[in-house]
Amino acid sequence: MSAASDEVAASSAPAWRRHILLVVKLLFMAAALWLVARHLDLPALARTLRRARPGWLLLAAALFTLSKLIASVRLNTFFRTVAIQLTERYNLRLYWLGMFYNLFLPGGIGGDGYKVYLLGREFPGRRGVIFRALLLDRLSGMVALLVLLLGLFAATDYPGWWQAGALALVPLGLGLSYGLGRWLFGEFRWVFGRTSWQALGVQGAQVLCAWALLAALGAAEGPVLPYLLVFLASSIAAVLPLTVGGLGARELTFLYGAKLFALSVPVAVSVSVLFYVITALVSLVGAGVKMGKNG
Numbered sequence: 001m002s003a004a005s006d007e008v009a010a011s012s013a014p015a016w017r018r019h020i021l022l023v024v025k026l027l028f029m030a031a032a033l034w035l036v037a038r039h040l041d042l043p044a045l046a047r048t049l050r051r052a053r054p055g056w057l058l059l060a061a062a063l064f065t066l067s068k069l070i071a072s073v074r075l076n077t078f079f080r081t082v083a084i085q086l087t088e089r090y091n092l093r094l095y096w097l098g099m100f101y102n103l104f105l106p107g108g109i110g111g112d113g114y115k116v117y118l119l120g121r122e123f124p125g126r127r128g129v130i131f132r133a134l135l136l137d138r139l140s141g142m143v144a145l146l147v148l149l150l151g152l153f154a155a156t157d158y159p160g161w162w163q164a165g166a167l168a169l170v171p172l173g174l175g176l177s178y179g180l181g182r183w184l185f186g187e188f189r190w191v192f193g194r195t196s197w198q199a200l201g202v203q204g205a206q207v208l209c210a211w212a213l214l215a216a217l218g219a220a221e222g223p224v225l226p227y228l229l230v231f232l233a234s235s236i237a238a239v240l241p242l243t244v245g246g247l248g249a250r251e252l253t254f255l256y257g258a259k260l261f262a263l264s265v266p267v268a269v270s271v272s273v274l275f276y277v278i279t280a281l282v283s284l285v286g287a288g289v290k291m292g293k294n295g
Contacts, residue, residue: 146173
């Protein structure tokens with residue numbers, strides 16, 4: 001199940017169950033961060049972070065913001081397909097508020113759950129289709145992540161049959177996701193093509209964000225492809241509802257991914273830390289969002 005379905009289910013669960021779920025997530029996050037710290041040279045990490053170049057960090061923040069703007073447009077594309085008519089400005093405010101809820105208010109209703117609640121009041125009787133739009137939005141993002149991951153893996157210097165296998169999985173996965181999408185989300189089939197490109201744009205902008213972070217750390221002169229592969233794998237791990245805001249799951253993936261590809265562990269974990277900081281700062285803008293009338 002996706003984070004969207006988890007949030008909606010959590011919003012209707014008893015308070016004690018939500019609290020237990022939050023405690024479990026916090027414990028998992030604490031354990032993951034402890035494990036990372038245990039295997040990490042913290043002084044080396046601090047030195048790496050201190051060397052970060054501000055100009056590249058600003059570019060990384062701009063690219064991350066661009067990814068969220070594209071994601072907001074993609075979500076509104078799904079909404080409009082099922083006659084949930086929102087202006088782009090209203091949808092963007094709602095999207096940013098959802099980002100804030102997802103990162104800073106994990107024990108409550110969550111960003112997607114809040115969208116279902118708010119839009120359900122504005123469009124009575126449409127909560128089911130609103131939930132399906134949010135769920136498909138999450139799933140399309142996951143498919144785009146996997147496509148980029150396979151595409152980058154095919155560009156590595158692994159043995160040729162590994163590269164051929166990765167390339168073969170791309171059209172196979174796209175065909176399977178399209179077929180399942182038509183079967184499970186038939187009402188959205190008219191926009192599958194457009195939203196697939198938008199999803200690739202979202203993830204592509206975040207990959208460029210990771211590249212800018214590597215440049216900020218002075219690591220872009222060397223081989224960057226393995227770092228980007230680990231970044232995409234960490235993005236998949238962060239989507240899973242295991243921790244609060246993906247914190248801990250992403251760092252753990254970077255730690256073991258760096259060891260797998262023989263990368264600099266301080267640089268890899270620094271990318272993870274900086275990406276989380278950028279995510280938090282951009283999401284914090286949602287705290288000042290006031291939801292007025294649609295229009």
